[in-house]
Structure formats: structure tokens, C-alpha cells
Amino acid sequence: MATLSLGNQTIFTQSGNDAPVMNNGILNFNTTNHSFTVKGVDAPIVGANYSTSDDANSGQLAIYNGNTKLWGITEGGWVQNPNVPYFHVEKDDVSSYASGGEIVFNVSALDNTNGYNTSTGRFTVPVSGTYFLAFYGLKRDPNYINGVFAKNGSQYRQNQFYQYHVDSSEQNIVHISTLMELSAGDFVSVRLDAIGGGDFYFGPNKHNGFLGYLLG
Numbered sequence: 193m194a195t196l197s198l199g200n201q202t203i204f205t206q207s208g209n210d211a212p213v214m215n216n217g218i219l220n221f222n223t224t225n226h227s228f229t230v231k232g233v234d235a236p237i238v239g240a241n242y243s244t245s246d247d248a249n250s251g252q253l254a255i256y257n258g259n260t261k262l263w264g265i266t267e268g269g270w271v272q273n274p275n276v277p278y279f280h281v282e283k284d285d286v287s288s289y290a291s292g293g294e295i296v297f298n299v300s301a302l303d304n305t306n307g308y309n310t311s312t313g314r315f316t317v318p319v320s321g322t323y324f325l326a327f328y329g330l331k332r333d334p335n336y337i338n339g340v341f342a343k344n345g346s347q348y349r350q351n352q353f354y355q356y357h358v359d360s361s362e363q364n365i366v367h368i369s370t371l372m373e374l375s376a377g378d379f380v381s382v383r384l385d386a387i388g389g390g391d392f393y394f395g396p397n398k399h400n401g402f403l404g405y406l407l408g
Contacts, residue, residue: 235266278405282301294381317376322371339368340384341380343380
């Protein structure tokens with residue numbers, strides 16, 4: 193015999209090996225301030241490229257907070273999580289940075305939690321977890337840069353990028369990334385601690401940015 197219970201409430205009891213239990217209803221869970229609903233929903237997949245992956249019969253096991261869908265998994269195992277925190281910001285003014293310059297991006301391209309402050313250059317974490325973070329820009333002239341990820345104003349990790357070019361006119365897009373364990377309320381920013389030669393350049397042509405998202 194198998195029994196499924198939630199707290200002190202028995203949802204169903206199964207006896208025997210060939211007695212599957214069917215439940216076509218919904219489950220409601222309440223906290224002090226919120227109500228959550230678990231249910232099966234029809235969720236057709238449409239609009240895929242060239243219609244090769246359309247599935248009019250697709251459904252999901254989904255979790256809702258009121259009318260807001262928080263999470264779903266399809267019958268094929270595809271997971272939908274609409275509210276993973278992410279941001280991507282840019283600079284649209286022409287500027288170059290020397291050693292020690294903190295980088296403040298003034299244009300928010302994507303930011304579903306409104307966590308990035310375009311005046312301070314800080315992204316404030318809305319929920320605890322492991323985050324992927326990266327920034328990129330145009331490196332002019334040879335030699336190296338030391339890019340720093342800061343957590344709550346203090347250095348968390350420094351990455352060095354080195355350009356092996358002898359021509360001072362060379363330009364490359366430099367990309368520096370890291371993983372960071374963060375708690376809700378922490379803030380992250382990026383800066384340059386050292387430049388061996390030339391400039392790390394930002395301008396209005398979309399060759400710069402700072403981005404991040406929650407991995408889990």
C-alpha cells in the first residue's frame with residue numbers, strides 16, 4: 193500500500209500493484225501571505241521556427257500564485273520558469289576607462305527585476321543563489337587588462353585578459369565572466385584594476401555590456 197500525504201492530510205491511498213490513482217483536480221497550498229495552486233493545464237506549443245516543433249497537444253504540470261504562472265514542466269520534460277532574475281545593461285556614451293575605473297552602464301536593455309541601478313552601476317540581487325555574471329567591451333592596443341567583479345563593494349574575483357598583438361591599432365572585444373554565490377540584498381558591480389596598455393573602451397555601437405542571471 194502506498195499513501196501520499198501533505199502535512200496531516202492524506203491525498204490518496206493506493207493498494208495493490210495494479211491500482212493507479214487518478215486525480216484530475218487541483219492542489220492548493222497556503223502560506224500566511226500567499227496561496228499556491230498546482231494543476232495540469234493545456235499549453236500548446238506554437239510558433240516554432242518553420243513549425244517543426246509545434247505541438248498542439250502539449251500540456252504542463254504548473255504552479256500558480258493566483259493567476260500568475262510561476263513554473264511549468266511539459267509532458268516531454270521541457271521546463272518553463274518565467275521569473276528567473278536576469279539583466280543586461282549597456283553604455284551609449286563614448287568613454288574610455290583607465291586603471292581603477294568603476295564601470296557604470298547607463299542603459300538597461302533587459303532587467304526583469306529592475307535590480308540594476310544605472311546611476312551607481314550596481315545590480316542588487318532579488319533572491320539568493322548562484323549567478324552567472326559577465327562584462328565585455330572593446331580593448332584597444334596590445335597588452336593586458338585586469339577586470340574585477342565586486343560584491344558589496346569589495347573585490348570578489350579578478351580575471352586577467354591578455355592580448356598577444358604587436359600592432360597598436362588592433363582592437364578586440366574582451367569578455368570576462370564568473371560565477372558568484374550571492375544572497376538576497378547583495379549587490380555586484382564591475383571595474384578595471386589595471387590596464388597594461390591602450391584603453392578598455394565603451395561607446396554607442398553595442399560593443400559593450402554587463403549581464404547576469406540566476407543559475408539556481
